[in-house]
Amino acid sequence: MASEQPLAAVTCTAPVxxxxxxxxxxxxxxxxxxxxxxLSVTLHQDQLKTTTTxxxxxxxTEDRIWLNGREEDVGQPRLQACLREIRRLARKRRNAWDGDxxxxxxxxxxxxxxxxxxxxxxxxxxxxxxxxxxxYTLARVYGVESDLSxxxxxxxxxxxxxxxxxxxxxxxxxxxxGKDSVARQVAPESHWPELRVLILVVSAEKxxxxxxxxxxxxxxxxxxxxxxxxxVVPARMAEMTRxxxxxxxxxxAQLTMKDSNQFHATCLDTFPPISxxxxxxxxxxxxxxxxNAHHGDTKxxxxxxxGPNAVIFTLDDTVAxxxxxxxxxxxxxxNGDAFLKGLQVRPAPLSAELQAALAxxxxxxxxxxxxxxxxxxxxxxxxxxxxxxxxxxxxxxxPAA
Amino acid sequence: MASEQPLAAVTCTAPVxxxxxxxxxxxxxxxxxxxxxxLSVTLHQDQLKTTTTxxxxxxxTEDRIWLNGREEDVGQPRLQACLREIRRLARKRRNAWDGDxxxxxxxxxxxxxxxxxxxxxxxxxxxxxxxxxxxYTLARVYGVESDLSxxxxxxxxxxxxxxxxxxxxxxxxxxxxGKDSVARQVAPESHWPELRVLILVVSAEKxxxxxxxxxxxxxxxxxxxxxxxxxVVPARMAEMTRxxxxxxxxxxAQLTMKDSNQFHATCLDTFPPISxxxxxxxxxxxxxxxxNAHHGDTKxxxxxxxGPNAVIFTLDDTVAxxxxxxxxxxxxxxNGDAFLKGLQVRPAPLSAELQAALAxxxxxxxxxxxxxxxxxxxxxxxxxxxxxxxxxxxxxxxPAA
Numbered sequence: 001m002a003s004e005q006p007l008a009a010v011t012c013t014a015p016v017x018x019x020x021x022x023x024x025x026x027x028x029x030x031x032x033x034x035x036x037x038x039l040s041v042t043l044h045q046d047q048l049k050t051t052t053t054x055x056x057x058x059x060x061t062e063d064r065i066w067l068n069g070r071e072e073d074v075g076q077p078r079l080q081a082c083l084r085e086i087r088r089l090a091r092k093r094r095n096a097w098d099g100d101x102x103x104x105x106x107x108x109x110x111x112x113x114x115x116x117x118x119x120x121x122x123x124x125x126x127x128x129x130x131x132x133x134x135x136y137t138l139a140r141v142y143g144v145e146s147d148l149s150x151x152x153x154x155x156x157x158x159x160x161x162x163x164x165x166x167x168x169x170x171x172x173x174x175x176x177x178g179k180d181s182v183a184r185q186v187a188p189e190s191h192w193p194e195l196r197v198l199i200l201v202v203s204a205e206k207x208x209x210x211x212x213x214x215x216x217x218x219x220x221x222x223x224x225x226x227x228x229x230x231x232v233v234p235a236r237m238a239e240m241t242r243x244x245x246x247x248x249x250x251x252x253a254q255l256t257m258k259d260s261n262q263f264h265a266t267c268l269d270t271f272p273p274i275s276x277x278x279x280x281x282x283x284x285x286x287x288x289x290x291x292n293a294h295h296g297d298t299k300x301x302x303x304x305x306x307g308p309n310a311v312i313f314t315l316d317d318t319v320a321x322x323x324x325x326x327x328x329x330x331x332x333x334x335n336g337d338a339f340l341k342g343l344q345v346r347p348a349p350l351s352a353e354l355q356a357a358l359a360x361x362x363x364x365x366x367x368x369x370x371x372x373x374x375x376x377x378x379x380x381x382x383x384x385x386x387x388x389x390x391x392x393x394x395x396x397x398x399p400a401a
Numbered sequence: 402m403a404s405e406q407p408l409a410a411v412t413c414t415a416p417v418x419x420x421x422x423x424x425x426x427x428x429x430x431x432x433x434x435x436x437x438x439x440l441s442v443t444l445h446q447d448q449l450k451t452t453t454t455x456x457x458x459x460x461x462t463e464d465r466i467w468l469n470g471r472e473e474d475v476g477q478p479r480l481q482a483c484l485r486e487i488r489r490l491a492r493k494r495r496n497a498w499d500g501d502x503x504x505x506x507x508x509x510x511x512x513x514x515x516x517x518x519x520x521x522x523x524x525x526x527x528x529x530x531x532x533x534x535x536x537y538t539l540a541r542v543y544g545v546e547s548d549l550s551x552x553x554x555x556x557x558x559x560x561x562x563x564x565x566x567x568x569x570x571x572x573x574x575x576x577x578x579g580k581d582s583v584a585r586q587v588a589p590e591s592h593w594p595e596l597r598v599l600i601l602v603v604s605a606e607k608x609x610x611x612x613x614x615x616x617x618x619x620x621x622x623x624x625x626x627x628x629x630x631x632x633v634v635p636a637r638m639a640e641m642t643r644x645x646x647x648x649x650x651x652x653x654a655q656l657t658m659k660d661s662n663q664f665h666a667t668c669l670d671t672f673p674p675i676s677x678x679x680x681x682x683x684x685x686x687x688x689x690x691x692x693n694a695h696h697g698d699t700k701x702x703x704x705x706x707x708g709p710n711a712v713i714f715t716l717d718d719t720v721a722x723x724x725x726x727x728x729x730x731x732x733x734x735x736n737g738d739a740f741l742k743g744l745q746v747r748p749a750p751l752s753a754e755l756q757a758a759l760a761x762x763x764x765x766x767x768x769x770x771x772x773x774x775x776x777x778x779x780x781x782x783x784x785x786x787x788x789x790x791x792x793x794x795x796x797x798x799x800p801a802a
Binding site: 223224227228231232254257258261262264265266268269270271272273275278279282285289 | 624628658662671674
């Protein structure tokens with residue numbers, strides 16, 4: 001497998017994003033075109049990221065991919081759609097600009113390796129970061145410079161939002177070919193430095209309905225989902241954009257909660273109904289509303305994707321007190337020391353008044369497994385250091401460090 | 402308090418009803434006018450009923466009311482609205498027909514006593530049966546023969562549906578004065594003799610949002626509720642009526658489940674969100690869908706009101722097997738013998754195939770506290786036997802039997 005020829009190797013990282021206006025439902029399953037626009041916050045890669053290395057070589061006889069160290073079937077349709085799309089864009093560019101030194105790369109097979117810096121078991125949607133990173137890395141290795149929304153989207157719809165840092169909208173578009181269904185940055189990561197994000201990782205007992213299957217069922221059976229997409233989301237996109245631009249935290253927080261709730265409402269309106277929120281999720285919802293009621297102000301927001309984990313938005317001056325409230329209501333299990341990961345949060349006391357206002361007996365320990373504290377972050381990055389490559393000179397995964 | 406004059410005493414009973422097209426939201430709080438029509442099944446009074454005695458006497462110096470043996474404040478607005486309305490109708494009738502021997506009754510104060518034959522702690526909505534019984538009994542004692550929808554409705558919206566047996570619709574009406582917001586029988590109790598109803602009484606841990614407060618919050622904050630009322634319910638009313646007329650059980654069952662789910666979806670879309678379904682409710686939902694999937698046919702339906710209790714509809718040939726499935730998934734607590742109340746259900750074995758299809762480990766005992774087996778029943782009844790009166794010759798509650 002070793003070759004005399006130098007390999008073209010590129011390693012990039014990409015972030016996780018959390019939607020505050022939710023994507024749920026495709027109008028075109030093949031092209032991954034959504035029934036409504038959506039808007040997300042890109043999380044910082046210091047805490048959550050995917051790293052991907054792509055290597056092309058004339059010596060490779062087939063495309064291959066390794067995820068978290070394990071080789072996976074490269075023939076799966078979404079992966080194939082990404083590879084096909086990136087090569088189509090590369091070919092288009094070569095035709096437009098003959099004599100491109102990269103043009104020969106088109107005949108090369110590619111090896112890809114990808115790892116997450118967070119446990120898959122946490123139930124955090126990793127496909128968005130994964131496909132964004134794949135698109136971004138393949139684009140570099142094949143010399144593609146055009147918009148990558150379509151490449152990432154074909155892998156996983158929400159992946160196109162992980163192509164940018166800060167605050168990102170995925171415009172649903174109108175065209176049947178999906179060319180105008182693209183991600184755009186609404187505001188950069190530096191725009192709202194006080195914003196903080198806490199991920200409350202919740203134990204899930206049972207297998208959840210996957211989001212692809214779930215959204216298909218919702219599109220087919222929920223009368224409320226269609227109404228939401230057509231009549232509710234457009235105004236919410238505009239309002240959310242305004243809240244972000246003006247750094248209106250109460251407005252941002254309330255709309256984030258309302259939109260999470262409405263998404264889960266459409267899941268309940270699906271037949272048979274889908275429930276992603278469990279008893280712990282509901283306790284977190286009540287905790288947030290009581291915390292806000294105590295302060296007479298919306299200081300904290302929750303949002304839930306297709307699982308029981310809560311993502312909390314708040315400002316830096318409120319993080320410590322809210323973490324104390326979570327610790328009180330959800331006592332850590334045996335991992336007291338490792339309960340809080342990520343950004344440092346100074347310990348804060350829980351006032352007797354707030355404790356009374358929460359009106360919650362602590363649950364049995366471990367309902368919230370741990371918290372990841374993070375913030376808004378930048379988009380995908382290229383790593384220049386060759387030691388970062390996940391694939392060795394032979395194009396195979398390096399032994400795990 | 403004792404009087405020479407004979408008292409006019411009337412005792413009636415009225416049934417509980419369970420909506421299969423849900424009422425949630427008022428367009429007029431004062432007149433209790435709904436934002437959509439609804440449709441319900443009247444349950445048999447052998448299992449669930451309210452009994453009410455009303456006595457009028459010239460000797461009474463004030464209106465008084467006793468509920469389940471305890472005197473309550475007769476000044477509460479809903480009660481006052483019922484009393485005012487029934488006296489208005491009585492006055493109207495007296496004016497139309499002068500010389501009515503009952504006309505003098507209008508100047509009399511009334512004593513009312515009311516009891517339920519089921520524990521309030523069961524969390525079964527008793528207000529519908531209670532206000533229907535109040536309206537029906539007051540009408541008899543005051544000699545009112547007109548439609549009682551408005552009297553009952555002013556007490557509790559869904560109470561107007563308990564004025565009839567069988568299958569009953571509450572037409573929302575269009576007039577601002579609510580005169581056309583009335584209950585009508587869709588089919589009598591004899592129409593579908595095979596239909597069976599199981600009430601699965603579930604332990605509720607926490608205080609629930611009352612339905613008056615909850616529906617007001619939903620009307621004010623849920624965009625999905627308005628759409629449901631305007632664009633979804635009208636077609637569902639027509640379809641449900643067709644299913645009942647044709648005794649189309651799968652159609653009836655599916656629409657019942659969908660409408661329950663959509664009602665709870667609008668609760669989730671309320672801000673702050675309302676959750677009436679708990680973990681046990683969700684287990685029952687999954688149980689029903691797996692039971693139906695196993696049979697390849699919709700043989701059982703669930704519906705949930707503003708609480709975690711499930712009401713199950715099925716046909717007589719399926720009751721025994723479904724009860725066995727519930728017993729398996731929700732082992733009775735210490736009350737094994739008293740787990741099933743009401744209609745007799747012969748014990749049935751649970752096949753290994755069905756048990757495997759349910760794919761449910763039994764929970765800790767007691768999640769379902771008990772089951773009440775019942776069926777469709779008639780509307781309010783007058784009891785002729787004077788010994789049934791809850792108030793004695795002195796107009797005060799008899800000592801509890």
